Amino acid sequence: MTTPLSGSQILTPAALRPDLAIIAANVAPGSRILDVGCGDGALMAALRDTRGCDARGLELNPDDVATALERGLSVMQGDADTDLADYPDAAFDYAILSQTLQTTMRPHVVLEQLLRIGTRAFVSFPNFAHWRVRASLLWGGRMPVTKLLPLEWYETPNIHHVTIDDFRAFVDTRGIVVEGAWFLNRGVATSAAAANFRAEHAVFLLRSAASGVPPLDSRHHGRRA
Amino acid sequence: MGARMTDPRYGLDRKAALGTLALDSGGSLASVEVAYETYGTLNADASNAILVCHALTGDQHLASAHPRTGKPGWWVRMVGPGKPIDTDRWFVICSNVIGSCLGSSGPASIDPATGRPYGMNFPVITIRDMVRAQAMLIDHLGIDTLAAVVGGSMGGMQALSWAATFPTRLRACVVLASAARHSAQNIAFHEVGRQAIMADPNWANGAYYDGTPPTAGLAVARMAAHITYLSEAGLTAKFGRSLQNRTAKTFGFDADFQVESYLRHQGLSFTDRFDANSYLYITRALDYFDLAEEHGGHLANAFRHSKARFCIVSFDTDWLYPTAESRSVVHALNAAGAPASFVELSSPFGHDAFLLENAALDRVIAGFLGAAA
Numbered sequence: 001m002t003t004p005l006s007g008s009q010i011l012t013p014a015a016l017r018p019d020l021a022i023i024a025a026n027v028a029p030g031s032r033i034l035d036v037g038c039g040d041g042a043l044m045a046a047l048r049d050t051r052g053c054d055a056r057g058l059e060l061n062p063d064d065v066a067t068a069l070e071r072g073l074s075v076m077q078g079d080a081d082t083d084l085a086d087y088p089d090a091a092f093d094y095a096i097l098s099q100t101l102q103t104t105m106r107p108h109v110v111l112e113q114l115l116r117i118g119t120r121a122f123v124s125f126p127n128f129a130h131w132r133v134r135a136s137l138l139w140g141g142r143m144p145v146t147k148l149l150p151l152e153w154y155e156t157p158n159i160h161h162v163t164i165d166d167f168r169a170f171v172d173t174r175g176i177v178v179e180g181a182w183f184l185n186r187g188v189a190t191s192a193a194a195a196n197f198r199a200e201h202a203v204f205l206l207r208s209a210a211s212g213v214p215p216l217d218s219r220h221h222g223r224r225a
Numbered sequence: 226m227g228a229r230m231t232d233p234r235y236g237l238d239r240k241a242a243l244g245t246l247a248l249d250s251g252g253s254l255a256s257v258e259v260a261y262e263t264y265g266t267l268n269a270d271a272s273n274a275i276l277v278c279h280a281l282t283g284d285q286h287l288a289s290a291h292p293r294t295g296k297p298g299w300w301v302r303m304v305g306p307g308k309p310i311d312t313d314r315w316f317v318i319c320s321n322v323i324g325s326c327l328g329s330s331g332p333a334s335i336d337p338a339t340g341r342p343y344g345m346n347f348p349v350i351t352i353r354d355m356v357r358a359q360a361m362l363i364d365h366l367g368i369d370t371l372a373a374v375v376g377g378s379m380g381g382m383q384a385l386s387w388a389a390t391f392p393t394r395l396r397a398c399v400v401l402a403s404a405a406r407h408s409a410q411n412i413a414f415h416e417v418g419r420q421a422i423m424a425d426p427n428w429a430n431g432a433y434y435d436g437t438p439p440t441a442g443l444a445v446a447r448m449a450a451h452i453t454y455l456s457e458a459g460l461t462a463k464f465g466r467s468l469q470n471r472t473a474k475t476f477g478f479d480a481d482f483q484v485e486s487y488l489r490h491q492g493l494s495f496t497d498r499f500d501a502n503s504y505l506y507i508t509r510a511l512d513y514f515d516l517a518e519e520h521g522g523h524l525a526n527a528f529r530h531s532k533a534r535f536c537i538v539s540f541d542t543d544w545l546y547p548t549a550e551s552r553s554v555v556h557a558l559n560a561a562g563a564p565a566s567f568v569e570l571s572s573p574f575g576h577d578a579f580l581l582e583n584a585a586l587d588r589v590i591a592g593f594l595g596a597a598a
Contacts, residue, residue, distance in 0.1 A: 054564075062571075066585065066589050068566075072597075073596075074534065075567075076565070076566065088560050
């Protein structure tokens, strides 16, 4: 289930955040992408320029939308919680949600929408069960402020903290198929063993079991009709 | 290039005779004329042309002084060398819509059948008719495909109608503060304006060109419409309840309040530059506009064959064409799989925001157009 990360899978645009580099390296060339919470479009630009993808974005912040527009990208200003319903079924090969899940009002609905809109979904999130977070609560009795969770409790946009084990349980009970999982610690790939304790950050590649899509290995990577 | 510089088709204050225009109403308009201006230089393969569509009471004087008022062009802050629509790069065209009164065929034009002004014998026109006339002008200018069609308000409706009517003739479409249909509220405001004009005894069923025009009615129509272009916050910030040139209320019906004086000025100055019958015809064209209805009731169908990239912009204080209207366009573009961008910008100025200084708008337009291959 877990795909080990090899050096060649790290994309050359070194500026990409590590979780985005993993996603970019594992997207089929020429596919149609919706990047939900796309920020300034760095991942979309990389996917377009290095993988020939037709990438579209959704982003709340108008300044980020303007930056993405300057990159020649197509971006909708909007909110993952409310605007995903506007997209037709199976409109994209991949829907991507990077470091946004924990900021949504209804993460479970957003995940449902991702798997409705995209044949597959990449989801990345900071792991609230990382040992540093646990230590902060256990020994300091304070909400953690770490590199991936850099803001104080009152100003953090993260309103639905989630752990890797929570996420695994969630997809299990919903019959969502995990086609890939990658774990990062300080931006470096780490093993799946004890990831819930050791990884700061996780990236999952998901597919809806009900979608009828063939498993990843037997599938041709390519643009859908 | 040299030949193009001297080509009489290009430059300021031009007019083209375009032949017969078939109309949505079923009739046709013979000997259509369109007045227009161009800015910048058309490149060798005619691939750098941008058509800018004006709003209801706008005109072709996009970035040149208005001949009657002497005021600078209505979008001179947006169009020019080094500006967001950069005339060092783009060849920019702006034409006066048919039905209007600054040189294009309209109700004040001479009806060849009678030798007198058309008045109310001018046929009722639609947004799509305006767009078809623009396409004839583009043909006349030797341009097959536009790099972009850009428009705000009614101009945005024309831009959308361009994408639907000529899906392969534009590569980009910019729609500002606009909508894909006129709402009941929009129609209601227009009806108030039309009734004000038609209630003016000088209107004379539109046959006033030999006499006194219905300036009082037109001024009232403009005053009512002008309110819809602003926002409450903007009006309050600009005028509040301040009095005009006095320290106490007069307990009469003079323009005691600054906002009254401002509206009266807006209404009267409008009558110097606009024809009342044109106001009737153009507001009617707007009221009839419903792009989904033209495409089987599904707005997405309007964009099925489009090859254009879209950029939709709304303003948070615009209550004439609110963000929800732009979102329904965005929804349709998504459903059609069109490459589309959308942003809601913040401004205190209501619907008029697209005409006014707005650094974020400049950045979006320059960025979207600049990213063209």
